[in-house]
Amino acid sequence: MEFPSKLIENAVGELSKLPGIGRKTALRLTLHLLKADTETTSSLAEALAKMRFEITYCRTCHNISDTEECSICANKLRDHGTVCVVSDIRDVIAIENTGQYQGVYHVLGGVISPIEGIGPSDLHIDTLLTRIPDSEIKEIILAISPTMEGDTTAFFLSRKLREFPDVHISTIARGIPMGGELEYADEITLGRSIVERQRQAK
Amino acid sequence: MEFPSKLIENAVGELSKLPGIGRKTALRLTLHLLKADTETTSSLAEALAKMRFEITYCRTCHNISDTEECSICANKLRDHGTVCVVSDIRDVIAIENTGQYQGVYHVLGGVISPIEGIGPSDLHIDTLLTRIPDSEIKEIILAISPTMEGDTTAFFLSRKLREFPDVHISTIARGIPMGGELEYADEITLGRSIVERQRQAK
Structure with missing residues (x-):
């Protein structure tokens, strides 16, 4: 993908280093920031830098x-x-x-x-x-x-x-998650959930 | 979702304002930046701010x-x-x-x-x-x-x-996209692609 501006290219490059963000999504985010007022970008950039450098x-x-x-x-x-x-x-x-x-x-x-x-x-x-x-x-x-x-x-x-x-x-207890279906549970989980069955109060 | 740190909360809040990024994704991105070296965050923040403020x-x-x-x-x-x-x-x-x-x-x-x-x-x-x-x-x-x-x-x-x-x-020409199947095309597009059919060179 070629960009008409080096500034855009840099922003897209940096954003697409984040996990789960590809170049197309990065471009979408960059153009969103470009359309929004400048404060959106400055408060985002500030929050990220502050978080990274001041966290203890x-x-x-x-x-x-x-x-x-x-x-x-x-x-x-x-x-x-x-x-x-x-x-x-x-x-x-x-x-x-x-x-x-x-x-x-x-x-x-x-x-x-x-x-x-x-x-x-x-x-x-x-x-x-x-x-x-x-x-x-x-x-x-x-x-x-x-x-x-x-x-x-x-x-x-x-x-x-x-x-x-x-x-x-x-x-922590292992077992079938709430709302999970028995038939789709893996054998080890299902096996353990039977062996470690819990008695119900009468 | 409650966060143990105001700095994290701010970063997550700002990131989740971006389109297509929810609070869970924002937290994942924030923790990714926290794990990576400080330069990753500073160059991201810088690239975004530079892009927004210097673009013409x-x-x-x-x-x-x-x-x-x-x-x-x-x-x-x-x-x-x-x-x-x-x-x-x-x-x-x-x-x-x-x-x-x-x-x-x-x-x-x-x-x-x-x-x-x-x-x-x-x-x-x-x-x-x-x-x-x-x-x-x-x-x-x-x-x-x-x-x-x-x-x-x-x-x-x-x-x-x-x-x-x-x-x-x-x-720009309207019609069936390359690799598109006729039966799934909407009626208007298919109709126009027949009316505006193109003669092939012999």
Whole structure:
């Protein structure tokens, strides 16, 4: 695609580096910005730069935060005895949006992936292990996606956490999702959902 | 959706104002930028701001341009006797990419749309009419999308262009697109493609 202007070409080039945005979409976005008033573009550019350069991470749980300690860790009303270990900030947002969890978090910053060259030392595992002694932590929930890499990470963590016999380890429940149809579920999920069936109260 | 940081919330808010980008996609893009090095974000923000604030339009054809006269109008090798009237800069890029057109352009900057409050005076119609006298223009091609608004605009233009009896007016050919199946074509297109059938050379 040839562009009549270098400025447009640059903007399209930069936008199309984003995941899921091709050159045609990038051009559409660029021309949208060009049609809208200048403020739309300046506030977008400013918000992105500010976000990237001013963001900090919580020193305790590595969640994104505007302050040294994130609002979840700083909240005295939350259950600081339960720590939910997730791979990503996105998972914190997803779990928070359920409104079902009252504990605190620990963000690993990824999963162990030998193919991508990510080892245990690249994740925030050390800080999780140093966080436990002399704390009120009673339970650690491993809420890591059940992929190959996620399972490896969960396995590695549960081995490391054997150091702390007083801390309970749990994982999020696996099973048929709400609204999911039995016949379309994969065999492993369906099998586990039968083996780990839950008794109903009478 | 609640975010742990105001900076993230702002970035997601600004990104999701773009067409076709919802809050989930905006969050994915934001977290992608957060993971990539800071340069990715700064060059994106810079490219967008630079594009919006430094862009100029060609004084002759209103195409986007980095200079006072766009590269197409400034090109002496192009046929300045043929002007292709389009509604949008996107159309210029699309026609240029075909490599089939050697003339110059005139960008209207939209189509007449009473619903959106766009009248003929909001488009670059005056400059088209003042461009014709004392010029070498012999043919004007109306390459406007065959929608309700586009047809209205083309009709309005062809009425206005009656002032210039020496200038030929043409429209782009309508018909069955390449690779299109006859049975799926709409009746109007198929009907016109039969009425306006083209003789093959023997």
